[in-house]
Amino acid sequence: MLSRKRYLLSSASAVLAATIANPAFAGDLVGSVYDASKTIALQAAQVRLVELDRVATTERDGSFLFSDVPAGEYTLEVNYVGAPSVRQSVNVPADGYVRTDVLIGGDDAREILVVGQSANLASALSRKRGNDGVSDVLTRDAIGQFPDQNVAESLRRLPGVNVLNDQGEGRFVSVRGLDPELNATSLNGVRLPAPESDVRSVALDVISSDIIESIEIKKSLTPDMDADTIGASIEIETTSAFDRRKDLLTAKIEGSYNDYADHVSPKGSVDFATKLSDNFGISGGASYYKRKFETDNVEADGWDDDDGLIFPEEVNYRDYNVERERISANLNFDVRLSDTTALYLRGIYSQFDDQEYRRETSFKLEDAGETSGSGASVDFSDEDGEIQLQRSIKDRFETQKIRSVVLGGETDTGTWKASYSASWAKSSERENGSVDPANFEQSFEDTGLVTTFDFSDPRIPLYTVSGPTDDFYNPQKYSLDDITVTALSDSVDEEFAGKLDIGREFAMGSGSFTVQAGAKGRWRDKSYNLEAEYWENEDLTLADVLGEQNYGLADISPVPNYGGARDIFFGNRDDFALNEAKTAFDSNVEDYSVTEDVMAGYLLGRWDSATLRVIGGVRYEHTKNDITGNSVLLVEEGGELPDGEEAEEDTVIVSPVAYERDYGHWLPSLTIRYEPRSDVVLRAAGYRSLVRPKLSKLAPSFTVEESDDGEREGEFGNPDLLPYEAWNLDASAEWYFSGNGAITAAVFYKDIKNFIVDTVREDGIYQGIVFDEAEIPINGESAEVFGAEFSIAQKLDMLPSPFDGLLMQANYTYTDATGMVPNDGDPTDLREITLPATSKHTANLALGYEKGPISLRLAGTYRDSYLDELGDVAEEDRLVDDHFQLDLSAKYRVSDNVQLFYEWVNINNAKYFAYNTYGGRRNLYQYEEYGWTMKFGARVNF
Secondary structure, three states: OOOOOOOOOOHHHHHHHHHHOOOOOOOEEEEEEEEOOOOEEOOOOEEEEHHHOEEEEOOOOOEEEEOOOOOEEEEEEEEEOOEEEEEEEEEEOOOOEEEEEEEEOOOOHHHHHHOHHHHHHHHHHHHHHHOOOOEEEEEHHHHHHOOOOOHHHHHOOOOOEEEEEEOOEEEEEEEOOOOHHHOEEEEOOEEOOOOOOOOOOOOHHHOOHHHOOEEEEEOOOOOOOOOOOOOOEEEEEOOOHHHEOOOEEEEEEEEEEEOOOOEEEEEEEEEEEEEEEOOEEEEEEEEEEEEEEEEEEEEEEOOEEEOOEEEOOEEEEEEEEEEEEEEEEEEEEEEEOOOOEEEEEEEEEEEEEEEEEEEEEEEEOOOOOOEEEEOOEEEEEOOOOOEEEEEEEEEEEEEEEEEEEEEEEEEEOOOEEEEEEEEEEEEEEEEOOEEEEEEEEEEEOOOOOEEEEEOOOOOOOEEEEEOOOHHHHOHHHOEEEEEEEEEEEEEEEEEEEEEEEEEEEEEEOOEEEEEEEEEEEEEEEEEEEEEEEEEEOOOOEHHHHEEOOOOOOOOOOOEEOOOHHHHHHHHOHHHOEEOHHHHHHHOOOOOEEEEEEEEEEEEEEEEEOOOEEEEEEEEEEEEEEEEEEEEEEEEOOOOEOOOOOEOOOOEEEEEEEEEEEEEEEEEEEEEEEEEEEOOEEEEEEEEEEEEOOOHHHHOOOEEEEEOOOOOEEEEEOOOOOOOEEEEEEEEEEEEEOOOOEEEEEEEEEEEEEOOEEEEEEEEEEEOOEEEEEEEEEEEOOOEEEEEEEEEEEEEOOOOOOOHHHEEEEEEEEEEEEEEEEEEOOEEEEEEEEEOOOOOOEEEEEEEEEEEOOEEEEEEEEEEOOEEEEOOOOHHHOEEEOOEEEEEEEEEEEOOOOEEEEEEEEOOOOOOEEEEEOHHHOOEEEEEEEOOOEEEEEEEEEO
């Protein structure tokens, strides 16, 4: 009754499905594989028809199919990591088909294959083993074994994966040390668009890990896959009612306590899966998380030197108080229309609300008078100069949403196979009414004030003030400079897609050959609209909104309170005057709209036997863009307008700009999987892929600020940017132990052309616009990436009791990624860089213990430093320091249905440090501390 099941199906192709759906041919052998307790279907079990030496890999519902099997008596051999092989006899009739189900595991199969760390290890290794190319997998149990707050943090446990944090929480995923922009992310087969206006990569902190069934990192591509990735394709799946034999209903409730915030945050989730009949099932879940935490931050910029004395032009002390609320829900329907056809409907909604208060005390030292000192101590005097102090409050509320719906199905007659789908996905990020920020300022000129900074600790510069300091600490002396109100910040990214795949399998004496073809269309629209307003009121001072500091790195008082500026502004708007020039300028420079239509088709051939799998073919993708943006010119009062007249006041001139373009790529690939013996798998893959430019950088946004002396500074988008193009080679060797474990090693090489970098140029013309200095994104020279991955995982059940409950997982990745970029804005003078966001070394180690009711897991994750942003010269590059974080989870099973848990996140208070190497030493760009977080709660299965 069950047939082999794949994923993407569409209602639009139902007629086609009905046409090719026929009764099973004579000699068809169908079946399913379950654990011995009949709780779950086992995906990626290897089923071998011994006498014919043909193999099949079970789908997520545990099903398998052999077509055109000659009548006779045969032996089925089933292998699944973590369980002994099972052999079972089956008699295939001369006409029709026979069905057989196979159970794997003994009396303790539930502990080995269903729940806990052992089950996760067995499931993940089995799926890795059964896949075509190089990949890694996290399953539902694995996600629950770590104290991870979102999908991004769950992924960092895999080989070659690290996470770029935001406010101490995992956000963007880097694979093999490469920029997150080089990854692509799918949810239930649907490519996810990005909520943020300025990136392609999806920030996976929007999605709760509680609603996920599995996550797969595919590091090599086949022709039937979208080709828009160089790092990896991240494929996330939610639950299906057919994933397990028994109904599922789980509830989880927990509290979370952050060391810095001194606050308990709630979290809860519920998941269910039920079959209303043998052929119809519903599954879904919902998750809620509200987290309060604080961050202590200090930043510096504009580093320079004076006779060997190195110092910044600006130092900012920032105190963050953040409340994040995450709501995620999914609902799935699965139906089997016949023995050959199944359909599904999957939907997901995820919302991420971020309320951020940021209080800042800033020292602006660029125009200070006499500068003196020695070593790491620098004195700034306001004599014959100016020291400017700014104390501000940022009160920002932002909402991100991701939602998707996919309707699809598959028809599998044994010889003919078709899968089809239609999908919609929309991501958005929206602000309206944020105060971002309110600035209170005071200038010190010839008062005798001296500010001394001690940079002996490059992460935390400390300051003291001397001389007449009464005004320095007097909040009444800090007048409002302006309030920036984000009236609207609206980023929308929406994509419709349709896909059809058709294949014909030919059974042969020692294997099978499949010819498959397919087509896919993707229609994407992304836009961003910013409406920023600048309001002024000279009568308002810091004393009107005075608060109390809770900053841990230094004394930054006096500081504003959290909601005072908002209350005064919105309660007394008529008392404020609008700065029309700044408002018009900022409200137009970032606006853009881009359509991106991608039409793709492919043809592949696939050979499958017990020892060899070869997949070769070619894909073609054609891309068409329609792009609009603004050319914005700001002429300061006294400057010259385009018509030759003198500007009587600051003047903003906005002109719409539009571009069209299209291009195509042929993308061949070859994947080989060879199994010389049952416990060894060798893989090799070569393929061509691409990553299209960020839509925000592609937008024709041309911004020029012209001062009253005619100097012109610009920031330009580049609608002529070419996509990254890469030739990729991957090879791996995997040895699976007789028990639950494996050792794997992989090497990879990537030749990347047209990688994109931001450059600063001087004295030129761009798109007909004259500039003295401008920042422009360009395509760089070619870049090369090569590296290696190693991993080992093992359940140590060969040890004597009680040590037979130990588990160990470890992995290490080395990445060398280099390219050439212009040095100091000169395109003829190139220097070699490590590609941005690329860490050379990444590693993970997890030690677990699981025996009886106790489950313990201690996990450490490490990545070394990486280039974050390019400076004009190498010593001004922004580098991010290495990161090591330690996490602990402990669980105790009270009964079969109730489990208590405790989690300790960031035990070692891992910090964030970005710096440059100006003057041959580390100089601060940004430093943050977050503290640790503890969680405690219960999980109940009904």
